Amino acid sequence: MSRHLLFSFALPLLLAACSDRPSFEPDVVKAARLGEGLPAGFMLGTSTAAHQIEGGNENSWSAWERGQWPDGRPHIKDGSVSGAATDSWNRFDEDVRLMERLGSNAYRFSVEWARLQPTRDTWDEEALARYQRWARTLRQKGITPLVTLYHFTLPLWVSEAGGWEDPATLEAFEAFAGRVAEALGGEVDWWCTVNEPNVYAVLGYLDGEWPPGKQDMGAMATVLENLIEAHARAARQLRQKDTVDADGDGHATRVGLAHHVRVFQPASGTTADTLVAGLTDTFFNESVPEALRTGRVRLSVPGQVSIDREVADLKGSIDYLGINYYTRDYVRQYFGEPSLSRQYVPRGRERNDLGWELYPEGLYLFLMRYAELGLPLVVTENGMADHGGEQRPFYLQSHLYAVEQARAKGADVRGYFHWSLIDNFEWAEGYEPKFGLFSVDLATPEKTRSETPAVATFQEIARNLGLTPLP
Amino acid sequence: MRPLLLVLVLSVGSTARAQDSASAVPSVLPPRALTNELSSELGLLAGGYSFSGGSWTDAYAASITSGHYLFGGLTVQAGLLSLTPLERGGPSPSFSLGVRLGYTGERWSVVAGPVLQATYPSSPLITVLPSVRGLYQLGAVTLDAGLLDKQGLVPAHLGASYGPVGLAYVLPLGLRAHARIPLTERAGIQVEGFAFRVGNAQSALLTVGLVGNPPSSRPGATP
Numbered sequence: 229m230s231r232h233l234l235f236s237f238a239l240p241l242l243l244a245a246c247s248d249r250p251s252f253e254p255d256v257v258k259a260a261r262l263g264e265g266l267p268a269g270f271m272l273g274t275s276t277a278a279h280q281i282e283g284g285n286e287n288s289w290s291a292w293e294r295g296q297w298p299d300g301r302p303h304i305k306d307g308s309v310s311g312a313a314t315d316s317w318n319r320f321d322e323d324v325r326l327m328e329r330l331g332s333n334a335y336r337f338s339v340e341w342a343r344l345q346p347t348r349d350t351w352d353e354e355a356l357a358r359y360q361r362w363a364r365t366l367r368q369k370g371i372t373p374l375v376t377l378y379h380f381t382l383p384l385w386v387s388e389a390g391g392w393e394d395p396a397t398l399e400a401f402e403a404f405a406g407r408v409a410e411a412l413g414g415e416v417d418w419w420c421t422v423n424e425p426n427v428y429a430v431l432g433y434l435d436g437e438w439p440p441g442k443q444d445m446g447a448m449a450t451v452l453e454n455l456i457e458a459h460a461r462a463a464r465q466l467r468q469k470d471t472v473d474a475d476g477d478g479h480a481t482r483v484g485l486a487h488h489v490r491v492f493q494p495a496s497g498t499t500a501d502t503l504v505a506g507l508t509d510t511f512f513n514e515s516v517p518e519a520l521r522t523g524r525v526r527l528s529v530p531g532q533v534s535i536d537r538e539v540a541d542l543k544g545s546i547d548y549l550g551i552n553y554y555t556r557d558y559v560r561q562y563f564g565e566p567s568l569s570r571q572y573v574p575r576g577r578e579r580n581d582l583g584w585e586l587y588p589e590g591l592y593l594f595l596m597r598y599a600e601l602g603l604p605l606v607v608t609e610n611g612m613a614d615h616g617g618e619q620r621p622f623y624l625q626s627h628l629y630a631v632e633q634a635r636a637k638g639a640d641v642r643g644y645f646h647w648s649l650i651d652n653f654e655w656a657e658g659y660e661p662k663f664g665l666f667s668v669d670l671a672t673p674e675k676t677r678s679e680t681p682a683v684a685t686f687q688e689i690a691r692n693l694g695l696t697p698l699p
Numbered sequence: 700m701r702p703l704l705l706v707l708v709l710s711v712g713s714t715a716r717a718q719d720s721a722s723a724v725p726s727v728l729p730p731r732a733l734t735n736e737l738s739s740e741l742g743l744l745a746g747g748y749s750f751s752g753g754s755w756t757d758a759y760a761a762s763i764t765s766g767h768y769l770f771g772g773l774t775v776q777a778g779l780l781s782l783t784p785l786e787r788g789g790p791s792p793s794f795s796l797g798v799r800l801g802y803t804g805e806r807w808s809v810v811a812g813p814v815l816q817a818t819y820p821s822s823p824l825i826t827v828l829p830s831v832r833g834l835y836q837l838g839a840v841t842l843d844a845g846l847l848d849k850q851g852l853v854p855a856h857l858g859a860s861y862g863p864v865g866l867a868y869v870l871p872l873g874l875r876a877h878a879r880i881p882l883t884e885r886a887g888i889q890v891e892g893f894a895f896r897v898g899n900a901q902s903a904l905l906t907v908g909l910v911g912n913p914p915s916s917r918p919g920a921t922p
Contacts, residue, residue: 232911251788496793496818497746497759497782498853499902500828505755506748506900521751558790560821561828572822574791600752 250589250633254622257588257629260542265632271372271643272332274327274665274695275609276316277379277423278343280652281323283313285372287342288387289380289655292439295349303441306658309345313653314668315675320362326649326666326677327371328387331690335366336608336645338376339412341404342383348400356411365416367474374418374608374645376486377405377462378455380428380438380655385636390426391440392451398458405462406469413470417482420550420608421462424488425455426512428436434566437656445566452524456516456539459485463545484548489513491556491590492571500561504569508559513594520546521601548642549598550608553591553627555584580623581613588626595634595641606640607631611647613654613661617680620665624685646686650677713731732836733774733803737766738889738907744782744852748900755806758785761904763850765797774803776810776832780850793818797830809833814851843867852904854897863887869895879910886911 265629266272279285293309296302316323327335343355359375366373378401386397404423431438433448442448463483473480490512494505511527519525527535557571564570573579578586591610598605610627614620628644635641651664659670665683671677687697740763747756765778780795794817801810811831817824817898832845843865856875858867863879873895881887889910894903 249786316850489730491755493755494746494748494757494790495821496790496816497744497757497761497784497902498793498795498816498818499746499847499854499900500816500826501790501793501818502746502748502902503854503897503900506898509748509750509755510899518751558821560818560823562823563826570822574820576820597750597753 243390250592251654252588252626252629253641255260257622257626260342260625260629260632261692262625262628262632263689265635266693267635268694270641270693271334271374271606271645272690272695273332273371273374273645273647275328275645276338276649276652277338277376278338278340279310279313279379279381280648280654281314281316281650282340282343283311283315283317285310285313285340285342285381286346287340287384288382288391288439289670291384292441304656304658306660307652308658310653312675314650314670314677317358319401319675320358321365322677323649324365324369324371325698327366328369328698329679330649330665330686331695332686333370333690333695334372334374334418334582334643335649336374336376336644337362338379338420338423338523339408340381341378341386341401342381344408345383345404346385347383348385351407353427354534356408359408362414363412367415371473372418373416374420374606374643375412375416376420377401377408378421378458379423387439392454392458393447395454398461400452401458402461402465406465407419409466409469413466413474413480413554414472415474416470417474417477417479419462419466419470419481419483421459421466421483421485423486423608424552425452425459425485426516427488429455430512431656441564445529445532449529449535450528452515452527453535453537456519456525456542459683460539460542460545463536465543474504482547482604484546484550484608485516486550487516488552488609489594491587491593493556493558495558495560495572501559504561504567504644505559508527508567508571513636517549517598517601518635520549546603548604549601550604550606551591551594551598551610552647553594554610555580556587556590557585580619581615584612584659586612586619586623586626588623590630591627592630592634595631595639596637599634599639604640606643606644606645607641609647610644611663613663614680615662617662617667617682620680620682621685624689628689643654730805731769731772731803732806732834732841733767733769734912735766735768735914736910736912738910739764739907740889740906742892742904742906742908744902744904746900746902748898750899754901756901757790759783759790761906762786763906763908765850769803772804774801774808774810775799776801778850780852784811790903791821795852797850799830800911806836807834807917814847814899817850834859848881849893849904852902853893856893861862869893872896887914 363373429452433442436443492505492509494501562570612623645654648663650666651662651668654661666677742761742763744759744761759782762781767776776799778797782793799810799812814828814830830847834843841860855870856867865877867875875893877891879887892905
């Protein structure tokens with residue numbers, strides 16, 4: 229009897245181990261005519277964020293960039309500040325030409341809250357009009373704008389009052405979202421409310437590597453909870469205030485958020501490694517989609533955090549799920565970290581300049597996983613830091629191959645946005661990592677943009693999709 | 700290879716016992732809740748975690764060599780577990796060494812000690828976890844409880860064994876079982892397995908191996 233019970237319990241698990249986890253063969257990927265497997269109307273584009281490219285922003289991040297750690301090291305690893313960045317605030321038309329050269333038909337960018345609302349009571353109408361013009365220009369060029377409302381930066385008047393720990397920020401952000409929806413709604417249908425709430429909460433409030441530099445599990449959970457609610461509030465505003473169907477597809481708004489996902493590979497088969505990998509996956513990959521699916525924010529860290537509450541208008545708040553995918557982390561149980569685990573990439577793995585493993589199969593796995601939500605999916609970010617640019621063409625190919633494989637298996641993937649159009653300010657890493665399809669010579673006053681080898685790869689995919697890169 | 704070594708060890712043990720008997724030193728072994736034991740098993744482990752609509756599972760070849768030896772009541776228990784991934788490009792191979800010390804009385808036994816888990820390449824290379832196991836004999840039934848038993852694989856268990864068969868509940872949701880099929884007076888085939896779930900993590904193991912009970916090197920030794 230006991231053996232019968234054991235086998236009936238264990239065998240399904242043992243059989244599950246013989247899974248069909250994919251392994252992409254490089255020769256097969258390179259031989260694939262990528263783009264032909266994607267439907268007409270598929271959004272093939274690039275992605276950026278205001279603070280990383282615009283230049284001249286004064287916000288919670290620029291204040292952080294000027295600061296130091298207690299041991300004297302600058303907050304930004306290479307000692308840089310975002311400063312003038314790639315000057316895209318003044319070079320937007322030049323950037324649009326780059327998009328046209330790629331043959332892209334979509335562009336994801338963010339509006340800078342601190343620029344639009346520098347104080348609680350003032351609005352920069354000129355800046356708002358410029359964003360409006362950007363969206364119109366893109367649409368006129370056949371490039372669908374996808375606008376992000378919050379991409380990691382806060383106005384100083386918000387961050388100094390407590391940032392996302394302060395419930396008043398929710399009110400302020402909702403008002404901001406409504407104002408932007410009114411102003412840009414005539415040109416924009418695709419919206420991303422919040423970028424990577426899990427990343428911001430963890431790096432800012434648990435690891436303390438980003439502003440405000442806290443290491444507080446409770447604060448981290450509160451911030452994640454508030455960012456999810458901020459999304460729900462913004463979605464409500466967008467649907468109320470943006471009533472114009474700009475592209476005539478019958479939808480005035482397509483609201484989503486960009487969810488950062490990582491494959492968490494147990495470092496070994498030990499129970500301890502498996503357990504911490506599972507816990508990490510639940511918190512990092514599952515908590516946000518689960519909240520969106522159920523309308524309840526549930527965050528639990530034994531002995532430290534217990535949040536379980538329904539958020540008004542959260543359920544049904546997204547029309548698509550944005551997925552930001554870059555890499556796989558190995559997870560090892562380790563009592564020396566607040567998360568009780570350490571994440572790393574074993575030696576011998578292919579990796580980018582930041583040490584992140586290149587694992588395109590992970591994108592396929594996440595697309596198949598989130599397809600279960602029954603919502604359209606959009607890859608809102610995917611890219612690699614590659615100083616020389618030689619590795620990026622295959623990275624792009626292999627990840628679009630993952631998208632095509634997922635679509636072939638039934639996942640409703642509607643778009644792919646490569647991170648990034650141009651090199652940019654990579655937050656705590658500074659300007660050292662190069663993510664751009666076009667490199668930027670930051671030393672020149674013109675911030676000269678130059679093609680990297682992946683541009684030709686992107687163009688070929690665009691042609692296969694029926695798009696026309698301009699010379 | 701390991702099962703062969705085990706057979707050799709048991710053979711040597713039997714020979715030694717025969718010689719000891721021939722020397723005719725009268726002695727009385729006090730009864731203990733445990734007898735010396737050595738085992739070597741091979742099997743398959745599947746471990747991973749689940750999420751909405753799917754799971755991440757890796758498969759490993761498992762090899763476990765373990766034993767305990769009594770010096771009177773003083774009990775030394777040690778085991779080495781190796782897990783070798785069956786697919787390339789996934790997790791790393793690992794070794795877990797558990798060493799526990801304790802005492803075994805007439806009806807009970809308690810052992811405790813660290814489990815060192817080494818994985819290469821990884822960061823950190825070695826981790827250490829505590830492990831404890833206790834048992835109590837109640838007539839023909841032996842009650843058994845442990846924390847991070849089986850070289851750290853079983854999170855916590857509570858069970859009972861009767862003769863050659865044992866069954867345990869693995870906390871918070873799971874089952875562990877073993878059965879011994881005797882081959883000789885001192886050796887047998889052991890089939891063992893578990894399956895459990897903790898949070899969203901899950902693990903299942905099935906092993907088959909040889910188990911034997913070598914005699915004490917110091918018959919009649921008292922605690």
